[in-house]
Amino acid sequence: MLITGGAGFIGSHFVRYVLNTYRDYRVINLDKLTYAGNLDNLLDVMDSPRYEFVRGDICDAGLVNDLMQRVDLVVNFAAESHVDRSIMGAEEFMKSNALGVYTLL
Numbered sequence: 617m618l619i620t621g622g623a624g625f626i627g628s629h630f631v632r633y634v635l636n637t638y639r640d641y642r643v644i645n646l647d648k649l650t651y652a653g654n655l656d657n658l659l660d661v662m663d664s665p666r667y668e669f670v671r672g673d674i675c676d677a678g679l680v681n682d683l684m685q686r687v688d689l690v691v692n693f694a695a696e697s698h699v700d701r702s703i704m705g706a707e708e709f710m711k712s713n714a715l716g717v718y719t720l721l
Contacts, residue, residue, distance in 0.1 A: 618683055620646045620674050620720065621693030623653035630691065635661055642666045644683055647694070648673045674716035692720055 617634060621627040622645035634641055647653045649671055661667045672679045674694045684690070694716060 617641055617689045617691065618644045618646060618687040619691050619693065621653070621695060623647040623649060623655055623657055623669075624693055625652075625657070627693035628654075628657035630693065631658060631667070632661060635664060635666060642668070644668045644670060644687060646670045646672055646674065646679075646683060675719055677719050680719050690720060692717065 619627060619631055619634070622631045622643070624647070627645075627647070631643055631645055634643055643666060645658070645668065647669070649655070655662075655669070658667075658669070662669070670679075670683065674680060674692070
């Protein structure tokens, strides 16, 4: 399973949920580690043999394609969501929230 944005608040909870609930699942966590991502959210799963962290951007088509070859399920939590930041930097929001999702599709 590929989980994008898995170092954020909601994504990290989902990563832990999957690893704790579905013992036969492997998780690849793709996260850009922007202001919203924090690897400290995942300290308790970092050493799991069923967990892999990949630092990268969902807009990187080559990286996304490589990761897609290794999974059969994708859950996307990668998004820019802070209103104040969207006003000051709309381009980054459009890249992540539109182009990034398009790349995943």
